[in-house]
Amino acid sequence: VIPGWFSEMSPMWPGEAHSLKVEKVLFQGKSDYQDVIVFQSATYGKVLVLDGVIQLTERDECAYQEMITHLPLCSIPNPKKVLVIGGGDGGVLREVARHTSVEQIDMCEIDKMVVDVSKQFFPDVAIGYEDPRVNLVIGDGVAFLKNAAEGSYDAVIVDSSDPIGPAKELFEKPFFQSVARALRPGGVVCTQAESLWLHMDIIEDIVSNCREIFKGSVNYAWTSVPTYPSGVIGFMLCSTEGPDVDFKHPLNPIDESSSKSNGPLKFYNAEIHSAAFCLPSFAKKVIESK
Numbered sequence: 365v366i367p368g369w370f371s372e373m374s375p376m377w378p379g380e381a382h383s384l385k386v387e388k389v390l391f392q393g394k395s396d397y398q399d400v401i402v403f404q405s406a407t408y409g410k411v412l413v414l415d416g417v418i419q420l421t422e423r424d425e426c427a428y429q430e431m432i433t434h435l436p437l438c439s440i441p442n443p444k445k446v447l448v449i450g451g452g453d454g455g456v457l458r459e460v461a462r463h464t465s466v467e468q469i470d471m472c473e474i475d476k477m478v479v480d481v482s483k484q485f486f487p488d489v490a491i492g493y494e495d496p497r498v499n500l501v502i503g504d505g506v507a508f509l510k511n512a513a514e515g516s517y518d519a520v521i522v523d524s525s526d527p528i529g530p531a532k533e534l535f536e537k538p539f540f541q542s543v544a545r546a547l548r549p550g551g552v553v554c555t556q557a558e559s560l561w562l563h564m565d566i567i568e569d570i571v572s573n574c575r576e577i578f579k580g581s582v583n584y585a586w587t588s589v590p591t592y593p594s595g596v597i598g599f600m601l602c603s604t605e606g607p608d609v610d611f612k613h614p615l616n617p618i619d620e621s622s623s624k625s626n627g628p629l630k631f632y633n634a635e636i637h638s639a640a641f642c643l644p645s646f647a648k649k650v651i652e653s654k
């Protein structure tokens with residue numbers, strides 16, 4: 365490693381590595397599940413790294429947290445009960461809390477060290493934990509959903525790391541089946557769905573599993589996050605059989621007054637919501653043909 369530089373290498377993006385200039389390492393630890401590092405970067409603020417993979421930076425986390433949350437929640441009229449799988453940094457909680465219709469936010473995060481480190485080093489992200497509607501469970505999302513009552517959620521958000529390490533099972537068919545069971549008719553799920561530049565094979569498998577399991581609509585959306593591999597990240601948006609969900613045209617705008625509580629929206633808006641579903645031809649061919 366070049367002195368003072370962090371390079372993000374993984375078998376999931378062979379032959380390439382995004383690098384950030386490191387000013388100071390603020391935390392290094394090893395939880396029961398993964399290596400955890402926080403460093404002060406020269407140009408992206410503080411950075412959270414798990415097993416050598418960038419999870420968030422202060423400068424661009426708004427793009428991911430706002431899109432993964434508002435793409436599903438702005439697509440249904442009145443979300444009340446929301447489940448977050450993963451998301452231990454608290455950023456998705458911060459975004460869900462903007463929705464005044466939401467009454468209960470359950471979260472299941474497997475690694476307590478991620479929660480503690482986020483509260484210590486990323487207070488503007490971990491602010492989500494301060495919302496009284498939040499119930500945090502430290503545990504395995506797969507087990508949590510197996511025990512969830514049928515049809516108990518309006519929305520599930522799967523804010524996972526990559527399918528190498530603790531999040532591996534969150535990309536597999538049985539997990540998607542348990543999500544569908546826990547959703548009410550016309551309920552929605554949004555999952556972290558990797559990069560259309562790097563992972564069309566993974567996306568192809570996820571799409572075909574989702575089309576089998578979710579009998580409402582199944583769509584892939586994507587957005588720009590400079591510090592994620594290839595500079596983009598995708599999302600699977602699925603709804604269960606029941607009241608129609610048109611993900612491409614948001615019907616439930618975020619209540620402006622509630623947005624102020626956790627600072628202004630920096631990235632999401634209704635136009636970029638619809639634009640997120642426009643795909644390059646090479647991806648359309650795979651995703652829309654499954």
Ligand SMILES: NCCCN[C@H]1CC[C@H](N)CC1
Nearest residue numbers: 418419451523524525526592
């Ligand atoms: N809430 C933290 C974001 C986790 N999602 C990331 C997507 C891109 C991956 N390479 C790493 C995890």
